[in-house]
Amino acid sequence: MKHLIIGTVSALAFTATGALAQDYPSKEIAGIIQWGAGGSTDTVMRAVTPHAEDVLGGTVVMQNVTGGVGAIGLNQVASAAADGYTLLMGAENPLLYKVMGLGQKDYSDFVPINILARGTPILVAGKDAPFDDYAGMLAYIKENPGEVRFGSTGPGGLPSVVTAMINAVEGEQDVIFVPYDGDGPALTALQGGAIDVMPAVLGAAIEGIKAGAMKPLLVFEPEAVATLPDTPTAISANEGYNQYLPWGPFFGIFVRTDTPAEAVEKLTAAYKEAAEQAPFLELMSNRGFTPLNISGDEAQAFLDDWQSTTAWLMQDAGLTKASPEDFGIAKPAE
Template sequence: MTRSRLTLTIAAIGLASTVALTGTAQADYPEQDIRMVIPYGPGGATDIIFRLISKEAEKHLGESIVPVNMAGAGATLGSRNVKDADPDGYTLLGSHDTIALSKLAGTVDYSYDAFAPIALLTQTINIPTAHANHPVQSAEEIADYVSENPGEVRFSMIPSSTDHFFWVQFFDAAGIDMADVRLVGYPDTGEQVSALMAEEVDFAMFNLPSGGAYYEDGTFRPLAVAHPERLDSHPDVPTLRELGIEMDHSTSRGIFAPKGTPEEIQATIADAYGKALENEEISSRIENEFGSVVRFLAGDDYLEFLDENEAALTAAAENIDFQN
């Protein structure tokens, strides 16, 4: 055998061994704990929902899924950590629309396409809300109230976050001129709750995880639900569409992995989370405690969803001045 043929033969054997070892490693996945980065502090809706589902999903994976709260930089500290992690399936990101929102706001230079999207899990229905003493009783009355008090009506929001986009889309759907309203920025949901409770603002966008207890005790008034159907937990609260405001709005939570994560590993993770959501106790808690709906999408279906989601957010962003 010539030296060149010998070299090629050794190279071929080495390549075959590498492929075999890689295939075996993927077949045995997972072999250690998986880190789930949640780019928010503990106790919020995103943290609670991912912990709940992950605890069930790890039963199907055979290894623990360890939640790691990594708040900071508008949720981009955690997303960047996962984006730059090894694509081996042992670091995941549990996040939502904020990935695209941060790109649109100019906070980061990456969006969904910087990751390997694994699966959509839930959508949390958003709810325009007033304090209990406010004269507005329903979302359909907001436009008239703004018209009667131009420049004086205050809407709370976290700049460049989901509720910022919610109000921009709401104003458009309800025929409200943004020049006639005041958007008041807060750093987090907790401060928005305090501001509405103190009647420093007229309206805020909450959901059941953040506002449910206040709806129950009468501190806050839900004005509508931004969903095609009424919520079972609040059957007397109409949908925006019932009130003539053609708009749905939810916070869509899903799992992402570093770009380059093998498809076989992606499929294994998606399968485990899909099975977790088949647990009726889990799905019941998601709906009744967290005002969310289970919506499992994986593979091409999730990619299509993210494309449509980013297109809608991009359209809304045209009406937002992120410098203010």
């Protein structure tokens, strides 16, 4: 406890100099993490924020506000004052809330401070699965309709998007979808043989693949990834994936749209610097994420593009509750 106090005090020594010079931040900033403690969003945010605090000269108190696929946290930030003292630390999910009928708000009510990194989706199979590669999997599904078990994480999650891509490119696959809480529990189930195939994010699967506990089938990137150079890319397997890639889940920090410009600028600068730090970049590459570190218009363009690709993909797969058109989400250019 003593250490905590001493630490808090010494961390605040930085605060003193900053707060005297400028108005923002004059008190702690709350960082609302959409996902639970120990998840990848949580880890990434808790890793990047300490350095941003130093630059900012303030404290960011991070809290996990979970539930409703992140919508609870998002709504909490949306209903807080637009003064720059409440940050939303989130992932890609909110961009699908509207079409999936999970909420009325998404990132269009927010300004992106920084889109930190993008993940790479990968298709992995259990080590005892009766196929060793992507083509083998498709053939096996065809021969044994309704027998192969895919892990999923509910509508709008990464597995549902990747599966929608596979269905769009290769035609409808007759498989069973077994729902899990997240890719962590699903990959555990994959190793125990409860499911056969799981579309997951590379970082979550990489250690299992290295140990031979699961077989990589396909990476969803235009080019082979450094950590798994021998795993074929989706585009090499089927040209059709070209129109969707690169695609992947991402992590970003947001504030409400009407936040004062001074706060937005300071936060943007702080997180930009924090995301350039070597330890953070190393963490990202270890976990198989592609660092983006984009903000402003560039980040907004990234969000729009992501939303239009994914929302229309889900719409075409018949998984949406409302058409993206209803929310003015443009159809992606062919």
